[in-house]
Amino acid sequence: MVTYIGYDFKVSPINPGNEILIAELGSIGFESFVETEDGLLAYINKDEWFENILDEVYILNNDEFSISYSFKDIEQVNWNEEWEKNFEAIEVDGVCTVRAPFHDTPKTEFDIVIEPKMSFGTGHHETTHMMIQHLLKMDLEGKKTLDMGCGTAVLAILAEKMGAQPIDAIDIDNWCYLNSLENAERNNCKHITVYEGDASLLKGRAYELIIANINRNILLRDIPVYVKSLRKEGVLLLSGFYKEDLDQVKERCAEFSLKFVENLEKNHWVAAKFLF
Structure with a gap:
């Protein structure tokens, strides 16, 4: 049986504190x-846990938030039951649910x-919402697209529904890979191919649209790789x-000759658009 460590966070202010904490x-x-x-209950596989795991969590050291926590061993969690009790549908700009x-x-x-199960990307988080x-503001018809760090594949699925094809969805996490396969099938997607891995998979590939909703450090590291895989314009x-x-x-x-076009901002988070 897999054992988890369960954290009970008390967060103030709870919005946007919870969202930032979940992402980190x-x-x-x-x-x-x-x-x-x-606040928030958060769970991690005990095999992945170590004593100082929270030392680099930015929000815990941010004076704008007051956060306390306790943690304990959790023998078994029915993840589906937990998220079903708390997962609400979201609507974006009256166009996408x-x-x-x-x-x-x-x-x-x-x-x-x-x-979503254990995967990130339900649309509730500001970054997914802004992406x-x-x-929704773009013409994606026939655009060859990459959803990098796809999570639940929600962005790849939307891209296909808007006419993009073919679409590659990549995530390094096995849960995300399996969840993306399931969600693409559930939405009757015919043009999404899901891969488990990182940016090294992009060698020799070319796209007209690359979506990368990951984190700052990985983005800064991989931007040169994205550019090599991005077609002109x-x-x-x-x-x-x-x-x-x-x-x-x-x-x-x-x-790398990427031109900044615009950015959206929500609760301290940013989603930016660049043109090659």
């Missing part, structure tokens, strides 16, 4: 989250049905970083 914990190996009235199979069918133009907004959408990191990301992109 997800990037260091935490696999599932349940929001509570005063991201929901679970047990939600009613919406009247929006784009209806995406996912089962959806960017995509292609679009690069980047998110997973804070407002204060935008200048650094823009400078890194400029080194």
Whole structure:
């Protein structure tokens, strides 16, 4: 039986504290989250845990937030039951709905049905929400697309529904890989190919649109790889970083002839658009 470490975080202010905390914990190996009235429950496989795992979590050292926590061993968690109790459908700009199979069918133009399980990318987090907004403003018909760090594949699924094809969806995490396969099939996607791996898989590939919603450090490292895989006049959408990191990301992109177009901002998070 897999044993987990369960953390009980008390967060103030809870919004956007919970969202920031979820993103940071997800990037260091935490696999599932349940929001509570005063904070967040977070779970990590005990084999992935170590004593100082929270030392580099930015929000815990940010004076804008007051966060305390306790943790203990958890023998077994019914993840599906937990997220089903807390997962609500979201609607983006009245055009796109991201929901679970047990939600009613919406009247929006784009209806995406996912089962996130342990994967990141339900649309609830600001970065995914803003990436959806960017995509909704674009003409994706026939665009060869990459969803890098695909999580649940929600962005790849939306891209196909908007006419993009073919689409590659890549994630280094096995849970995300399996979840993306399941979600692509659930949404009757015919043009999405899911891969388990990192940016090394991009060698020899070329795209007209690259979507990368990961984190600042990985983005800064992999931007040169993305550029090599981006066709002339292609679009690069980047998110997973804070407002204060935008200048650094823009400078890194400029080194490789990427032109900054615009950015969206929500609760300290940023999603930026660049043109090659």
